[in-house]
Amino acid sequence: MKSTTQPRHIRLLDTTLRDGEQTQGVSFSANEKLNIARALLQSLNVDRIEVASACVSEGEKEAVAHIIRWAESEGLADRIEVLGFVDYKRSVDWIRGTGGQVINLLCKGSEKHCREQLGKTLDQHVEDIIRTVEYAVASGMRVNMYLEDWSNGYVNSRDYVFNLVRGVQHLNIGHILLPDTLGLMSPAEVSVALRDMLGAFPDKLFDFHPHNDYGLATANVMAAVAVGIDSIHCTVNCLGERAGNASLAEVAVALKDKMGMRLSVDETHIAMVSRMVENFSGKWIAANTPIVGADVFTQTAGIHADGDLKGDLYKSTLSPERFARKHTYALGKMSGKASLTNNLDELGIQLSDEEKARVLERVVQLGDSKQMVTAEDLPFIIADVMESKDYHHISLLSCNINTEFKVGSTANVCVDIEGEELQG
Numbered sequence: 542m543k544s545t546t547q548p549r550h551i552r553l554l555d556t557t558l559r560d561g562e563q564t565q566g567v568s569f570s571a572n573e574k575l576n577i578a579r580a581l582l583q584s585l586n587v588d589r590i591e592v593a594s595a596c597v598s599e600g601e602k603e604a605v606a607h608i609i610r611w612a613e614s615e616g617l618a619d620r621i622e623v624l625g626f627v628d629y630k631r632s633v634d635w636i637r638g639t640g641g642q643v644i645n646l647l648c649k650g651s652e653k654h655c656r657e658q659l660g661k662t663l664d665q666h667v668e669d670i671i672r673t674v675e676y677a678v679a680s681g682m683r684v685n686m687y688l689e690d691w692s693n694g695y696v697n698s699r700d701y702v703f704n705l706v707r708g709v710q711h712l713n714i715g716h717i718l719l720p721d722t723l724g725l726m727s728p729a730e731v732s733v734a735l736r737d738m739l740g741a742f743p744d745k746l747f748d749f750h751p752h753n754d755y756g757l758a759t760a761n762v763m764a765a766v767a768v769g770i771d772s773i774h775c776t777v778n779c780l781g782e783r784a785g786n787a788s789l790a791e792v793a794v795a796l797k798d799k800m801g802m803r804l805s806v807d808e809t810h811i812a813m814v815s816r817m818v819e820n821f822s823g824k825w826i827a828a829n830t831p832i833v834g835a836d837v838f839t840q841t842a843g844i845h846a847d848g849d850l851k852g853d854l855y856k857s858t859l860s861p862e863r864f865a866r867k868h869t870y871a872l873g874k875m876s877g878k879a880s881l882t883n884n885l886d887e888l889g890i891q892l893s894d895e896e897k898a899r900v901l902e903r904v905v906q907l908g909d910s911k912q913m914v915t916a917e918d919l920p921f922i923i924a925d926v927m928e929s930k931d932y933h934h935i936s937l938l939s940c941n942i943n944t945e946f947k948v949g950s951t952a953n954v955c956v957d958i959e960g961e962e963l964q965g
Contacts, residue, residue, distance in 0.1 A: 548803040551766055551796055552588040554748060554774045555581050555789055557818060559591040559624055561780030564824060571604035573821040578608045580817055581777075582617050584810040587789070591645060591774075595625040595632040602639055609640035618642055622685065625677075627669045633677045643683045645718060646673060648705070650688025652698035663701055667708040674712045685716040687750075692721040695734045706742055716746045716772060721761065724754030724784060728764035736768045750774040751787045758787035759795055766800060777818040778826050778833070790815065790832035798858055809865040832864060839869045840880070872915065873908030884916045890923070899926050938962065 558574055561567065569577065574592065581587045593605045605623060612618040622643040625632030636644050648670055649655040655666050670686075677684050686709065688694065694702045706717065719738065726734070731749070738747060749765040751758040751774070762773050775792045779785035790811045796802040815833040819826055828836040838861035861868045870880040881901050885892060892900065900919070903926050907914050914922070938955040955964040 548801050549766075549771065551802045551804055552772045553789065553793065553804065553806065554589040554591060554622070554772060555585075555587045555776060556591040556750075556774055556786065557581070557776040557778075557780055557789075559593055560774075560782065560786055561776040561778075561818075561822075562593075563782045564780045564785065564822065567780065567822045567824060569604075569821055571600065571607055574604045575607050575611060577777075577814075577818060577821065578621075579611065580810070580814045582612070582620060583615070584807065585789075585814055586805045586807050588772075588805055589620050589622055591622045591624060593623050595623055595635040595644075596628075602635065605636075605641065606639040613640065619683075624687070627666070627673050629669070629673050630676055633673065633680055633682065637680055637682065641682070643685065644677050645685045645687055646670070646677075647687045647689055649694075650691035650702060650705070650720070650722075651694030652701035653693070654690045655701070663704060663708070667705065670709055671712065674709070674714060678713050684712075684714050685718055685748075686714050687718040687720060689720060690722045691719045692726050692730075692734070693723065695737075696730075699737075703741060706738075706745070710742070710745070716748050717742075718748040718750055718774070720750035720774075721752055724752030724758070726761060727755070727757060728760045731761045731764040732768050735765050735770055739769050746772065748772040748774060752781065753779060753784040753787065756784070758785075759791040762787050762792050763795060763800060766796060766802060778815055778822070778824065778830075780818070780822060780824065788831070794832055794859070808863055812864050812866055832859070838866055869916070872904050872919075873913075884919060887916060888919060890919065892923070896923075896927065935959075 558569065558577060562569055578590060578592060581590050592608055593601050609618055609621060612621050618640070619642055621641060622645050623636045623639070623641045624647055625636055625644040626647050632646075633644060649659060649666055652663070655661055655663060659666060661669075674684050674686075688702065688705065691702065719735070721731070735747070735749065738745075747770055749762065749770045749772070751761045751765075758779070762775075765773065773792060773796075774786065775789040776786040777789050779788040779791075789806075793804050793806040793808065793811070797804055812833050815826070826834060828834045831837060856868075870883040872880060872884060878897060878901060881897055881904065885897075900923055903922050904914055907922075936957040938957055939953075940955070941953045942950070943952075944950040953964070955962065957963075
């Protein structure tokens with residue numbers, strides 16, 4: 542009998558506008574923040590977004606208020622969250638002043654952070670948390686709770702972590718957010734720690750917030766989901782402190798394809814939003830970045846193009862069409878006849894086998910000399926290859942260019958056009 546069990550729904554919190562903006566050199570304008578927020582919630586359909594840290598600046602406050610006003614008009618304000626601090630009224634009032642409804646309270650998730658950074662005992666920190674949470678709830682806000690440095694805290698002061706959660710479990714706290722703040726954990730360590738947390742507090746909603754310092758963020762997300770975590774934090778283009786957060790594109794696709802999970806993300810907009818964030822942030826992604834990189838749907842080896850031409854032998858579930866992108870075949874020294882044929886077909890150009898061989902020879906020669914060849918170059922290469930060796934339409938006879946600082950540039954060019962000499 543066919544199973545009717547529905548796949549688990551994994552919810553994503555995108556923190557590009559908060560943690561992502563902590564990337565060195567990144568600062569979004571208010572208008573850029575609004576456009577990214579709109580793209581995340583409406584185009585990508587991410588479940589929640591974290592848009593700022595409280596008390597940063599008046600400009601940041603206005604930017605958040607701008608996002609909230611738009612979100613309220615679209616009925617999305619409850620999906621906007623802001624990081625706040627354990628400072629009683631200050632962060633709460635700042636967020637309330639923007640119209641925000643959700644505070645993600647940054648608490649100390651390790652004994653070392655509590656003792657050395659705050660100079661307080663666990664009991665004192667819990668008292669401060671209780672006072673801040675109660676004020677936020679009384680002000681009509683929803684509260685989530687970050688355990689900053691949780692991964693170190695779990696490894697080095699597990700009792701502290703558990704006693705902290707026990708100390709606030711009577712409060713009206715929605716999600717407890719567990720960050721691998723320094724990106725130190727492996728998938729095996731994530732599994733052990735989160736299974737332990739879920740076992741000790743089965744009635745609590747835990748989020749996992751990874752970092753990518755070992756390049757393990759997506760793998761750690763998969764480990765978290767495997768043991769029962771249903772809410773995951775990520776950013777567009779892996780933006781974030783140091784090596785960044787988990788990539789939204791990688792997480793969404795890996796959880797769906799490799800674990801059979803259900804997500805709300807519209808994959809056809811992943812590349813578009815990636816490009817938007819790339820442009821606004823000024824942080825350019827590598828061409829081989831999974832899902833969104835410029836080259837990831839380009840086949841270079843001629844044998845791959847040949848296999849695709851004969852039966853889609855080198856295609857996978859990661860099809861470019863799935864992400865509103867196109868498959869391309871590179872031209873260069875590794876190109877074969879199939880690579881050239883695919884590109885000619887795209888351009889609507891028909892050549893004989895002999896002509897193709899001559900064009901391919903020229904393409905390979907250009908590739909050998911480290912020149913980049915694109916499909917747009919093919920018409921010019923074809924014209925050059927097919928043209929008679931003893932006949933030239935245009936010849937450059939001389940060219941003189943002069944430039945001076947604060948003086949207009951001049952150029953004098955002399956050409957021969959079918960026997961007529963022209964100069965200007």
